[in-house]
Amino acid sequence: MMEHGFDFTPVLIFLTAAVALVPLFQALGVSPILAYLAAGAIIGPHVLGLIKEVENIGHVAEFGVIFLLFTIGLELSILRLMNMRREVLGLGTVQVLVTALLIGYGAHQLGSSMEVAILIGGGLAFSSTAMVMQLLAERGESASRTGRGAFSVLLFQDLAVVPFMALLPLLASDGSDIGKAMALAGIKAILALLVIFLIGRFLLSPLYDLVARTHNRELFVATTLLIVLGTSWATGRMGLSLELGAFLAGLLLAETQYRHQVEGDIKPFKGLFLGLFFMSVGMTIDLQLVWTQIGTVLLLLLSLLSLKCTVLVLFCRLFGFPMATAVHIGLLLAQGGEFAFVLFGFAMVLGIIPTEIGQLLLVTVSLSMVLTPWLASLGAYLSRRLTPPLANQEERIQTASEDLRNHVIVGGFGRVGQTVARLLQNYNVPYIALDVDPFKVAQGQAQGYSVYYGSAAQIDVLKAAGLEWAHLLVMTLDHHPERTQYLISDLHRSYPDLEILVRGRDQIQSKQLRQAGAAAVIPEALEASLQLSSLTLKCWGIPPEAVEQALEEIRREDYAPIVALLAKRRKATDK
Incomplete structure (x- = not known):
């Protein structure tokens, strides 16, 4: 019998555990993240002991967080990131500093040395980017104000990894000038990011142009993996976090025309390794330690x-x-994060943190991550209960949109508006939708949509939704066509640079709306008639190629303004 050098038994164990538990948890309406955590705890060294080398698994599982940060970067843009600078540099900064100081002070008062207290405070100040961003994506809340605020804090936390990692060797030695070393680490981080940004800005697009011309799918995927892992490796060598490099690579690729293909290619890798990451977290949960020191663990956790x-x-x-x-x-980000495993692990190896304290901290962080899906659900429930009644909706709309820039306003949340909002949410495009049907608004909010009660036919309501800073206005209203036409005309005069996309009933109304100032109008009656005609001709026996050619000729004539708008947008993007 042929002997193979590679033992893939651990791979089979991981896959079996995931396949067994994930469908079960989903059938019970529980987040798949908890399924991965439970699977890791069961097969890990503290229960069945099927997998014992957790540290080696953790190194591989870190690819999941790397790919997650890369896709987050892909869904952003440099302009959108600049618009978030107040929350990233302001809210993120005070959260990390104040939390680290309070926890560090508490640890010092309980008898820890100053060095240990600094590391404990810093390690526990961070939240789980992987856990939170995955939950927001699952619940369709990434583009909501909650999602944007949480992401801003998490992004600064990823940036703040640098000084805390720089602290480790300094705290392990005596007599180091910590302040000077921290300042040098910060300067090095800024220079490193600037170099990577400049190289990526000028080289990525030409590189993908060259690869795309080969029409080789495997080469395209390999290039993407090289960019992600290469940038992560570069930031790691510079003393920064691997995840920060991946995020920067995604941010740079978001400015290119290849972002959607790249996102589709990287998605399977992200899902596979992210599941492995959550399982590796589950393996660190020492149930025996939890049981023997249940009082201490619960007190630390609470x-x-x-x-x-x-x-x-x-x-x-x-x-x-x-x-x-x-x-x-607050409830969404209350847990500890994956960075704590790295920081406390290194600190125990260097002898800065005693092993027994480090183990208690790791168990506390693990359990806090396990509780995150329930904390997120509690936060969503309390958020709905604390939301003002419909009478104050205009104020709510203004509050929800005050940090939005270059966003999309969707007027109407019927079947068309819901489809538009769902696709915008899938691609993390910032938007706010408006409707005057309280049932549709309540139902949409319960499903995680950024929809608010308000009439999109009133300019004051549209102003409250951030009309002045909006990138697009999509009007899906199908009643009062004359009123819609007058509204479009007024908006076009007041906001000539705003692109307005409108749903039209037929060719006559579409022409009137274009004359009023709409950049493009989609006549739903035309598209419905084309689809019905196509099916009729094909059933009669007309060759499909001939039918499609006839339809394209009609579309080319009637959709000419839309084609012109798309060409204009593509030309602006290429610049």
């Missing part, structure tokens, strides 16, 4: 969650977030 939630709620309010959103963000 203290961590309550302190971080309180700090986040307080500063979210100070930065202008409504109470409902602040509470949601």
Whole structure:
């Protein structure tokens, strides 16, 4: 019998555990993240012991977080990131500093040395980017104000990894000038990011142009993996986090025409390795340690969650977030993060943190991550309860849109508006939808859509939704066509640079709306008639190629303004 050098038994164990538990948890309406955590705990060294080398698995599983940060970068843009600078540099900064100081002070008062207290405070100040962003994506909340606020804090936390990693060797040695070393680490980080940004900005697009001309799918995927892992490796060598490099690579590729193909190619890798990451977290949960020191673990867990939630709620309010959103963000980010495993692990190896304290901290962080899906659900529930009644909707709309820039306003949340909103949400395009049907609004909000009660036919309501800073206005209203026409005309005069896309009933109304100032009009009666005609001709026996050619000729004539608009947008993007 042939002997093979590679033992893929661990791979089979991982796959079996995932296949067994993920469908079961989903059938029960529980997040798949908890299924991966439970699977990891069961097959890990503390229960069945099927997998014992957790550290080696963790190194591979880190690819999941790398690919996650890369896709987050893909869904952003440099302009959108600049628009978020107040929350990233403001809210993110105070959250990390205040949380680290409070936890560090508490640890020092309980008898830890100053060095240990600094590391404990820093390690526990961070939240789980992988856990939170995955939950937001699952629940369709990434583009909501809660999602944007949570992401801003998480992004700064990823940036703040640098100084804390630089602290480790300094705290392990005596007599180091920590302040000077931290300043040098910060300068090095800024220079490194600037170099990577400049190289990527000028080389990525030509590189993908060259690869795309080969029409080789495997080469395209290999190039993407090279960019992601290569940038992560470069930032790692510079003393920064691997995840930050991946995020930067995604941010640079978001400016190119290849972003959607890249996102589709990387998605399977992200899902596979992210599941492995969550399973590796589950393996670190030492149930015996939890049981023997249940009182200490529960006290640490409760203290961590309550302190971080309180700090986040307080500063979210100070930065202008409504109470409902602040509470949601506070509970969403109350857990410890994956960075704690790296920081505390290295600290134990260097002898900075005693092993028994480090193990307690790791168990506390693991359990806090396990509780995150339930905390997120609680936050969503409290957010709905704290939301003002419909009478104050215009104020709510203004509050929800005050940090939006270059966003999309969707007028109407019927079947067409819901389809538009769903696709915008799938691609994390910032938007706000308006409708005057309270049932549709309540149903949409329960499903995670950024929809609010308000009439899109009133300019004052559209202004409250950030019309002045909007990139697009999509009007899907199908009643009062004359009123819609007058509204489009007024908007075009007041906001000549705003591109307005409108749903039209037929060719006659579409022509009137274009004359009023709409950039493009989609006549639904025309498309319906084309589809019905196509089916009729094909059933009669006309060759499909001939039918499609006839339809394309009609579309080319009637959709000429739309084609011109797309060409204009493509030309602006290429510049």
